[in-house]
Amino acid sequence: MRLLLQDYVKALAYAGDVEQVASAALILQYSYWDVVTLVALTTSNNTVTTSTLSGGKDSIYSLAMNPSGTAVISGSAENVLRVWDPRACHKNMMKLKGHTDNIKSIVVNRDGTQTIRTHTEGVWSLAVNESFSTVYSAGRDKNVWATDLSNTGYSALVCQEVAPILKLCLIDDDSSLWVSTTDSALNKWSVSHLRYHYDAELQTHLQTMNTEPQQHIKGAASIRQCHILNDKRHVITKDSKSNVDIYDVLSARLVENLGPVSLEEEIKKRTQTVFVPNWFTVDLKIGLLTIHLDESDCFAAWRSAKEANLEENIDIKVNYGVLIVQALLDYWPKTHQQQDEEKCEQKRYFDVPPHTPIIFSELSGKTVLRLLAKDAVGHTEGMLLAEYAPAWITDLVVNRKLPAFNKLPFMLQSYSTSLKSPAKRERLAASDMLQVRKVIEHVQLTNDSSKPDADHEDLAAAALDHVEIYCNDQLLDPSMDLRTAKNFVWKQGGDLTLVYKQINR
Structure with missing residues (x-):
């Protein structure tokens, strides 16, 4: 099954009684789906709901729905909870204010009359059991807490993870809890025998119910750092396990695994004296290399x-x-x-x-x-x-x-030390990939009038022995191209200026 959506989906909510799903995306709206028919519900194919609901002012990060599908609650970065009735989705029923930070998790009871929300900071995920008697909360502090809803002063520390917690999921008749973290691994913890403590006791007896998970699923390492090499073809990365890899953007493949080496040293070793224009950008939001191509x-x-x-x-x-x-x-x-x-x-x-x-x-x-x-x-x-x-x-x-091709204007002038014979100057334009050797050939062919009938190819072959090109008083390698000379040697505004000398070897 595959549903085509318009943007990244950040939250899903399921109404079990009617087998319908609400999906929330970053584009400030959510959609209502019929799981059985696999289509978005609209007034034309369903008399209860309509499909796309909108009205929020910021990206939606959390979503909850009661089992009957009559109440949908959305949370976003605007720090407000919006309550919707999918049966009349032209506007939201109410707004619940009071939060001071992004709302990243919501749970709702069966009749939709009680909502439990994230704390003002630090709590990133919530889960509640079927009877709505115990709520589990977790987040940035890496702890998973179980709280008795009949007396919220009593809580139990279920476990302590090694990284901030992103999501909780109850399974096995509410006896086990799957936990996902920023570390990409998944752990399954037992919550079958909760031992509650009062708030005051928790401050002095902070003990976890579990020291080891029931099941561990090892996740792949995520990329945390990257650097685009100046050949503008390869990207060097460092992942969460300190392994350094090299990717080829042109073939969209990993080409070399360097292991746990210094990222900075590898960048230095692979930096070349060459200039290639920027033609893509990179982001690591999902822990993988994402390459962005723009028309400009x-x-x-x-x-x-x-x-x-x-x-x-x-x-x-x-x-x-x-x-x-x-x-x-x-x-x-x-x-x-x-x-x-x-x-x-x-x-x-x-x-x-x-x-x-x-x-x-x-x-x-x-x-x-x-x-x-x-x-x-x-x-x-x-x-x-x-x-x-x-x-x-x-x-x-x-x-x-x-x-x-990209055109690069430049000035070409002869070398002169005499005020009586000023340097010859001409303004030219050529592909920015043009190598200095081609400029040398141009000088030789233009200035050599002693052999008018000589073959141009012969003159070009001899040009390297008779002409040198300088930029900012630095002798340029014949294999260097104009854009590299402009960015690594000229290094200033205005037209690139090249000076040629006639020599005898």
């Missing part, structure tokens, strides 16, 4: 295929953004329908893993479509891609329109 800079990074270690021909140019977008959508049949030989097509050097997730979002951050790379082959997904993929994506993968 996705196609900024052109390189020669040789510099990118893709092939030996230095004259072949590749665009990193083009390579990854084409690879991500290669399963979409529409990208292979038009075969126009007159239109240029970027050579493809690799494929991304079929399970790579792809998410399309609006400028506001609202998600409009998500799928796996391999799912693009399906008819439904293909129709959704045709509808929701932005024009700059379809122009590339469907219409095969490659982006233009």
Whole structure:
């Protein structure tokens, strides 16, 4: 079963009596779903509820619903609880104020008349047993507490986790409790024989009911730190277990595991004297690398295929953004329908893993479509891609329109030490990938008038022995490109200025 939603779902609530689910997302609204028919409920297919409910002023982080599905309570970062009746969802029934922080968890009793909410800070999750006699709370302090609702002065410390607690789930007729934490592992704890203590006793006899969980499910390490290397192709990461890894953004793969080494030292070892424009950004919100591509800079990074270690021909140019977008959508049949030989097509050097997730979002951050790379082959997904993929994506993968090269203006002048013979100056513009050796060849071909009939290729081959290029009094390597010279040597505003010297070797 898979439901297509418009944004990250932060909370679910289930009404067991009517088998319906409410889902809350970051886009300030929640939806009501029929679990049996797997569709969003609307006034046209259900006489009780309507689908999308909205009215909050901030992202929704918590949700609760009574078993009969007649009351829905939402909590958000606006520090207010909103109570809704799904049968009349054009407006919320009431607002409950008093919290001073983000509301991250809610539980509600059967008739919807009593609500137990998070504390003012620190409590991130709540769970309540079927009889609504005991509530379990947990959060930032890593402790799981059980509180007697008939006398809230009595509580029991169920367990102490090793990391802040995100979620609680009661199972096995309320005799066991699953706990998830920021450490990504899952633990199952016994809550069958609670030993309550009064508040005053808890201060002097802080003892847990359990020292070891009944069951432990080991979680994968989450990425905590990352650094984009200046080749703008590889990202080096450090996870929660201090392991350092290297990922290739172009192939969407882990390429090297370095183990528990120093992240800073590895960054220094892999930093090159090369400038490649930024063409993507990274975030670690879900503990994994998430790569963001934006129309404004996705196609900024052109390189020669040789510099990118893709092939030996230095004259072949590749665009990193083009390579990854084409690879991500290669399963979409529409990208292979038009075969126009007159239109240029970027050579493809690799494929991304079929399970790579792809998410399309609006400028506001609202998600409009998500799928796996391999799912693009399906008819439904293909129709959704045709509808929701932005024009700059379809122009590339469907219409095969490659982006233009980036132009860099620069000044080229001769070296002169005499005031009587001022330096010759000319303003030029070329691809920012142009190597200094090409500038040297230009100087040699322009200034060598002694051999008017000489072959240009012969003159170009001899140019390196007769011309040197300087920037800020630093001799440039012929293999350095203009953008690297501008960012690592020129390092100032205005046009890049290159000075050439005629030499005899």
